[in-house]
Amino acid sequence: MEARIGMSKRPSGKLESRWTVVEGRSVHARAGVPAQTDGGSMPLVLVHGIGVSSRYMVPTIERLAPHYRVYAPDLPGFGRSYKPPRALNIGELADSLAAWMEAAGLRSAALLANSFGCQVVAELAVRHPERIEKAVLQGPTVDPAARTARQQIWRLLRNATTDPPSHALNIARDYRECGTRRLLGTVRYMLEDRIEEKLPRVRVPALVVRGARDPIVPQRWAEEVSALLPGGRLVVVPGAGHTMTYAAPLELARVVRPFLEETHADEERLS
Amino acid sequence: MARKTRDSVVVITGASSGIGRATALAFAEKGASVVLAARRAEALQEVATECRTLGGRALVAPTDVTDEEDVEELARRAVENFGRIDVWVNNAAVTLFGRFEETPSEVYRRVFETNLFGYIHGARGGFPYFREQGSGVLINVSSVVAGAGQPYTSAYVASKFAIRGLSECLRQELILDGARDIHVCNVMPASMDTLLFQHAANYTGRAPKALNPVYSAEKVAGAIVRCARRPKREVVVGSAGRMLAAQHTLSPGLYERAAARVMDRDHFQDRAAPPTEGNLFVPMPGWTGASGGWKTNGGGSARKALLAGAGVAVPVLLGWRWLRDGRASKNGIVARAASWRPG
Numbered sequence: 041m042e043a044r045i046g047m048s049k050r051p052s053g054k055l056e057s058r059w060t061v062v063e064g065r066s067v068h069a070r071a072g073v074p075a076q077t078d079g080g081s082m083p084l085v086l087v088h089g090i091g092v093s094s095r096y097m098v099p100t101i102e103r104l105a106p107h108y109r110v111y112a113p114d115l116p117g118f119g120r121s122y123k124p125p126r127a128l129n130i131g132e133l134a135d136s137l138a139a140w141m142e143a144a145g146l147r148s149a150a151l152l153a154n155s156f157g158c159q160v161v162a163e164l165a166v167r168h169p170e171r172i173e174k175a176v177l178q179g180p181t182v183d184p185a186a187r188t189a190r191q192q193i194w195r196l197l198r199n200a201t202t203d204p205p206s207h208a209l210n211i212a213r214d215y216r217e218c219g220t221r222r223l224l225g226t227v228r229y230m231l232e233d234r235i236e237e238k239l240p241r242v243r244v245p246a247l248v249v250r251g252a253r254d255p256i257v258p259q260r261w262a263e264e265v266s267a268l269l270p271g272g273r274l275v276v277v278p279g280a281g282h283t284m285t286y287a288a289p290l291e292l293a294r295v296v297r298p299f300l301e302e303t304h305a306d307e308e309r310l311s
Numbered sequence: 312m313a314r315k316t317r318d319s320v321v322v323i324t325g326a327s328s329g330i331g332r333a334t335a336l337a338f339a340e341k342g343a344s345v346v347l348a349a350r351r352a353e354a355l356q357e358v359a360t361e362c363r364t365l366g367g368r369a370l371v372a373p374t375d376v377t378d379e380e381d382v383e384e385l386a387r388r389a390v391e392n393f394g395r396i397d398v399w400v401n402n403a404a405v406t407l408f409g410r411f412e413e414t415p416s417e418v419y420r421r422v423f424e425t426n427l428f429g430y431i432h433g434a435r436g437g438f439p440y441f442r443e444q445g446s447g448v449l450i451n452v453s454s455v456v457a458g459a460g461q462p463y464t465s466a467y468v469a470s471k472f473a474i475r476g477l478s479e480c481l482r483q484e485l486i487l488d489g490a491r492d493i494h495v496c497n498v499m500p501a502s503m504d505t506l507l508f509q510h511a512a513n514y515t516g517r518a519p520k521a522l523n524p525v526y527s528a529e530k531v532a533g534a535i536v537r538c539a540r541r542p543k544r545e546v547v548v549g550s551a552g553r554m555l556a557a558q559h560t561l562s563p564g565l566y567e568r569a570a571a572r573v574m575d576r577d578h579f580q581d582r583a584a585p586p587t588e589g590n591l592f593v594p595m596p597g598w599t600g601a602s603g604g605w606k607t608n609g610g611g612s613a614r615k616a617l618l619a620g621a622g623v624a625v626p627v628l629l630g631w632r633w634l635r636d637g638r639a640s641k642n643g644i645v646a647r648a649a650s651w652r653p654g
Contacts, residue, residue, distance in 0.1 A: 252318070277393060278320055279314060298387075
């Protein structure tokens, strides 16, 4: 590491683990400890992708914690949260996310999701619209043009070449925690889900973020997603891949912050 | 470590015509995302369309570089749309022809507002993002006249000298900061086939033209793209420029006497021109291409003579210096070797 005196603005946010009891079972979340945030600002909830946990959200939490109250829960079955006996489908995951928000004292929040997390957030917006104020969908799955396990695995492998090698470690740890049976069960639910049918019902301002090198979310699909969202728009980040929350947190924070801070002027046309 | 051009975000000021336009197209051709800044929105739209056709992403950001807040907004928009700024090309420039005493003060000042303060605003706009990223390349398009003056364009020349000085100072501050992946490059084109002369303010009574030999804007664009990839402190574009710079270094007195007469004869056409503010205060409609149509101009025999003179003088002077220095250093080595004692 070279000396960075006076130059590098490294994220200053600290993190803590929080345990919330939801319907008798404990859900784990990583949360930013805001130093200078005014407590009244809209909370931000980060939703992780398939098989993984809030672990790879840490760089993004660190970037955003100085500005927002940031929470990144582990969905039930993943990370350090309780393990239901079987894999939960997308509806159940959305319901448990809403239940966690309730238990954690978040009446509503902006939701930022990566990959499969976007499917959970779209479902949440349909089932519990009162919980969501804004949506950021980074690398939303599943592209209907590649809705088979083989195509998705092939794209996932191609993506591994764009992610930093350390992310492989995140994946290995998290997959071990959730277990193969749950992972495969969730993959089946992921492939069955039709996010394109729910997007038109997500009636909040929405930002779709695509890494220009993301092999899992081609440009055409990203454009389709933002067109299907009534309040959607698309930002493409050059050089970034599928896992921006881990590999390109600075760029993600830079495009997300102006969106989150926009006034609600253009929300009326959505209702 | 420079990013691949395909993955980089490039902000270019003065992108509506000339070097800026050619640079935008050159980056777009390599798949870069370009942010196009200039005063004329319609001209930028044209360039953006061309960039997209070439396979790049393009964002149009009408900007007046003399306005610091405008330039901050430019940087903000670039980052909001693409998440980063990898290369910032300070390029927007104007020029003014006229004898020093005969040029209006406010027009003179305006040259510095655009050429120098425009670049300062650019550096201030891009640097905070470079610092946060820990990387970035600032490319200041200066001119070979940043190393050698000429008559009738003192405002332009002084602004270009200033830009060169600014670049060097910023580089040194970056050294002190240990910011090893933030670079400042000074690109010095020779006489260019651009619309600079059509856009010029002019109080000489004569219509100016580009000095021969002229080089294409694409040549500078190529040098800028290479600089973004592998940053260099200074790059001269056009061999005539390198030759003149060398001649100026070796015999500045002789250079000044010869250059003054050559410029007086060769920087103008044989026709009268009324006084004009050119595009300094209000952008001119039309005149949007990369080329200024100066390549077809013949003539320039005196300039050729100057170049030929340089061609002879440079090797002679270099040879003389080499002989002199060689002998001196040889003596030095002999003397040091003789006085050396082990131990």
